[in-house]
Amino acid sequence: GQSLEQPSEVTAVEGAIVQINCTYQTSGFYGLSWYQQHDGGAPTFLSYNALDGLEETGRFSSFLSRSDSYGYLLLQELQMKDSASYFCAVRDGTGNTPLVFGKGTRLSVIA
């Protein structure tokens, strides 16, 4: 089967850096994605890693190590508006195989 593990909650201070980890077990692997969801809102796409290494998009970066079945989302210069749930998701097949989502990490940014 497939499983993804990520912390259920993380709290960090405004202006700081926070890392949200995700480990996965899948029969195949075709990329790790991250989604953000604010309370009452829809999940929105943040990043996608198909290959090992770090992808940077502004204050957000995402890292993947396929050999360790591990990735993380790094948020820098935290702002109050970053308080949200963050989901990692993997695709374990090609073509039309749907994403499998983790249970999400609730990030609370405090002053």
Add this chain to the structure above:
Amino acid sequence: DVKVTQSSRYLVKRTGEKVFLECVQDMDHENMFWYRQDPGLGLRLIYFSYDVKMKEKGDIPEGYSVSREKKERFSLILESASTNQTSMYLCASSSSETQYFGPGTRLLVL
């Protein structure tokens, strides 16, 4: 901008009623998905479709059915609503690695 719309934001139904949740996307995406989201359980896939009139079961299809008569529209049907189907229902579409979600329908079954 990709737009995925869902027919209702909030819905209240009674046990045993037949419920239709509609989802429309405007980006000509092949793939469409229905998830339910419950606290502590994340997003769970109910059904998905990769083409008109095609459907595939997800992880929790019991008690649900779907219809995809047109490429842009994917409907979720609760044949006989039960209280354990009270949840947030999210529709999504994609043509590549990125999934675009609708705003969700919060369904309460009494």
